[in-house]
Amino acid sequence: MPKVLISDKMDPKAAEIFRARGVEVDEITGKTPEELKAIIGQYDGLAIRSSTKATKEILEAATNLKVIGRAGIGVDNVDIPAASAKGVVVMNTPFGNSITTAEHAIALMFALARQLPEADLSTQAGKWEKNRFMGVELTGKTLGLIGAGNIGSIVADRAQGLKMKVVAFDPFLTPERAIEMGVEKVSLDDLLLRADFITLHTPLTDQTRNILSAENLAKTKRGVRIINCARGGLIDEAALKEGLESGHIAGAALDVFAVEPAKEHPLFGTPNFVSTPHLGASTTEAQVNVAIQVAEQMADFLVSGGVTNALNMPSLSAEEAPRLKPYMALAEKLGSLVGQLAHGDLKNIAIESEGAAAELNQKPIVGAVLAGLMRVHSDTVNMVNAPFLAKERGLDVREVRHDREGDYHTMVRVTVGTAQGDRSVAGTLFGNAAPRLVELFGIKVEADLAGPMLYIVNEDAPGFIGRLGTTLGEAGVNIGTFHLGRREAGGEAILLLSVDDVVSEALLAQVRALPGVKTAMALTF
Numbered sequence: 001m002p003k004v005l006i007s008d009k010m011d012p013k014a015a016e017i018f019r020a021r022g023v024e025v026d027e028i029t030g031k032t033p034e035e036l037k038a039i040i041g042q043y044d045g046l047a048i049r050s051s052t053k054a055t056k057e058i059l060e061a062a063t064n065l066k067v068i069g070r071a072g073i074g075v076d077n078v079d080i081p082a083a084s085a086k087g088v089v090v091m092n093t094p095f096g097n098s099i100t101t102a103e104h105a106i107a108l109m110f111a112l113a114r115q116l117p118e119a120d121l122s123t124q125a126g127k128w129e130k131n132r133f134m135g136v137e138l139t140g141k142t143l144g145l146i147g148a149g150n151i152g153s154i155v156a157d158r159a160q161g162l163k164m165k166v167v168a169f170d171p172f173l174t175p176e177r178a179i180e181m182g183v184e185k186v187s188l189d190d191l192l193l194r195a196d197f198i199t200l201h202t203p204l205t206d207q208t209r210n211i212l213s214a215e216n217l218a219k220t221k222r223g224v225r226i227i228n229c230a231r232g233g234l235i236d237e238a239a240l241k242e243g244l245e246s247g248h249i250a251g252a253a254l255d256v257f258a259v260e261p262a263k264e265h266p267l268f269g270t271p272n273f274v275s276t277p278h279l280g281a282s283t284t285e286a287q288v289n290v291a292i293q294v295a296e297q298m299a300d301f302l303v304s305g306g307v308t309n310a311l312n313m314p315s316l317s318a319e320e321a322p323r324l325k326p327y328m329a330l331a332e333k334l335g336s337l338v339g340q341l342a343h344g345d346l347k348n349i350a351i352e353s354e355g356a357a358a359e360l361n362q363k364p365i366v367g368a369v370l371a372g373l374m375r376v377h378s379d380t381v382n383m384v385n386a387p388f389l390a391k392e393r394g395l396d397v398r399e400v401r402h403d404r405e406g407d408y409h410t411m412v413r414v415t416v417g418t419a420q421g422d423r424s425v426a427g428t429l430f431g432n433a434a435p436r437l438v439e440l441f442g443i444k445v446e447a448d449l450a451g452p453m454l455y456i457v458n459e460d461a462p463g464f465i466g467r468l469g470t471t472l473g474e475a476g477v478n479i480g481t482f483h484l485g486r487r488e489a490g491g492e493a494i495l496l497l498s499v500d501d502v503v504s505e506a507l508l509a510q511v512r513a514l515p516g517v518k519t520a521m522a523l524t525f
């Protein structure tokens, strides 16, 4: 009988479902990492919320673990690469607590607009300070939404009900979806300039970390009020404190902090600062939803092998799995490559298969391309929800099978439509197993897409490779593999290098300054 550990406080429905499905369950919360390490080896499944950190060290000790189920959305407390490397499936429940979290953002917006926490404290202290608390109306104000996904779109809907004007910054929000949501799609600078209230609803990624930096906070309207129910780390907390103290920022409400639990914090006691202890998902309804969902998904997987809402594994039947697996690895890498390289709004995407690939079920291949593409911007995207999210966001997805066989016995090509025109990448499988890039933006180049990489476009000229090698070598960066392609002799050339460590911004700047370099970007796979 499979055995699951519930290591964070979860609605009792989860344990009920596990037992009813024939899964043995222990509920042991509040363990230190060392204590968890000592017991995790007994379990096939680990059901968590946000307190348990499923780190590499814990996973190393998890000798029997097959699945981690997150009763919630964010999986930043799970080391997904380490779990994948161990073959542990990571699942989340992407929609169960969205309404509740959106409502918390709205509640905090009201708390700021009417200084509810301070007014409550003062009134209960017997002060009756009617003249001290002068609020602002929400009606007619502009709400700036950073991140317009599941939760952001519910916040937008509720804010419109309050007669607010909603402007949104989200690189994946298509103009069509913005119209459908009734929001105005704007640049971040425009949002900062115009918003009376700003609310954040993005995951924490390299692109969103510190999105409200000191510099960006300084661009906001005087009197702005800021709400964060997404992830700590999106706002520069020291700059936020300065803004509140100077009066430039009229109020800030944080449900999440860069370091949690935040039992002490420089922001505590700052005027017009409101905080809650990561309560965004804490309603009875949301907790019942996510507990039921996570237990059902994990039990399905442990008892019958069914996969739903996995972040590191496609949904697959047992027969298709072995043939499709390498194709999905290829598809995800190609999606990730175009996601990292193509700039601006993507309007459409075509996934073409030819040769042996065209004979397979295309859905998992398409799902893997979309997951790779969108995971660049949101770590909550998975194979299952990627096609749905693409549709919701108005991304036109085309799936084409070609009967013909070209230069390769099997090939997958991904083409995205951008404002600069179509951008296409293609790959094959070597030995029917190893994913290989074979074409990038019209240039033939063969490469493994793995680990940290460096992408360079340069003018094909003698001496360049030597200069590049010297620059990387002097910075202590070891080159693993080196792949080269060019349109024609003396024309545009592409270099794809795998490197042992992620290339820093400072080193990228040095590479960009080399003669003949047109583009240099760090990529990760």
Ligand SMILES: NC(=O)C1=CN([C@@H]2O[C@H](COP(=O)(O)OP(=O)(O)OC[C@H]3O[C@@H](n4cnc5c(N)ncnc54)[C@H](O)[C@@H]3O)[C@@H](O)[C@H]2O)C=CC1
Pocket (backbone or CB within 6 Å): 072, 073, 074, 075, 094, 097, 098, 101, 146, 147, 148, 149, 150, 151, 152, 169, 170, 171, 172, 173, 201, 202, 203, 204, 205, 207, 208, 229, 230, 231, 255, 256, 278, 279, 280, 281, 282, 377, 378, 380, 381
């Ligand atoms: N406080 C709490 O208890 C809870 C917090 N959350 C957090 O809320 C956040 C949002 O969750 P969902 O809406 O479900 O996720 P989602 O994946 O549906 O939406 C995230 C949105 O952020 C956008 N985005 C990605 N990079 C961006 C960038 N650089 N700039 C602007 N937008 C960007 C994406 O395109 C996407 O539309 C997550 O971080 C999640 O962990 C979720 C539930 C409860």
Ligand SMILES: O=C(O)CCC(=O)C(=O)O
Pocket (backbone or CB within 6 Å): 049, 050, 071, 072, 073, 074, 075, 097, 278, 279, 280, 281, 282
């Ligand atoms: O489980 C919780 O209380 C936190 C929820 C959360 O942050 C999430 O679902 O991303």
